[in-house]
Amino acid sequence: MSEVFKALSDPTRRRVLELLRSTPMSAGEIGDHFSFSQPTMSAHLSVLKQAGLIEGEKVGKQIIYCLKMSVLEDALMGFAKTFGLGRDEDARAGAPSSAAKEIKP
Amino acid sequence: MSEVFKALSDPTRRRVLELLRSTPMSAGEIGDHFSFSQPTMSAHLSVLKQAGLIEGEKVGKQIIYCLKMSVLEDALMGFAKTFGLGRDEDARAGAPSSAAKEIKP
């Protein structure tokens, strides 16, 4: 959980995830979208992989990374649900706080 | 955006947010739930405030902090929507990827 949010706290890594949203991509292809050095990008990919947000598969001499959407979803939505966010689902305990939902007078 | 995720990447700060979910609370009351020093807690609150996730109002010699649910919601859900998460709303561009949604053959 902490590792996911930590991974998401860097704009470069968020952009990597967005890239991978459209299609899996090799480390090199990902790197082409940025101006950092190859090892720097490798480190960013490592953080994302450590958080479980991406997965790499070796194909020839490249490593193809793909987004693990389910992990992103579980972390983000799971946390959101704790706060009663994410859908029309009321959080079962605690406070309704901000947005009004007084539909049952 | 980065600041929000960075703030969320620490478990202590996530617990603070959960505490404030039920009711606003003074810095001291918040600190009572943890075993860190007063200045350490003050620093955590400062990070959360910087990210816009909480707001403090001085009342007497205390500062009452409250959760800014809308900021949390905007950051979390806004980012989620980028990935087509968060509701039955299709992300308009990119990949459907993980969970199937092939309702229109």
Added chain:
DNA sequence: TAGTTAAATAGCTATATGTCTATTTATGAG
């Protein structure tokens, strides 16, 4: 005016992070 209390700030330390260059490892091509 002192004294007490709540919280922030200052200053310190150890560890983590983001970046780089240089090197290593692994794979494919000749």
Added chain:
DNA sequence: CTCATAAATAGACATATAGCTATTTAACTA
């Protein structure tokens, strides 16, 4: 086997983070 290429690892450095103790600031109380 040698060379070229893709990516990871090693090592260095500057900055950021999380924690602490000690101090300061702000506000109430006697």
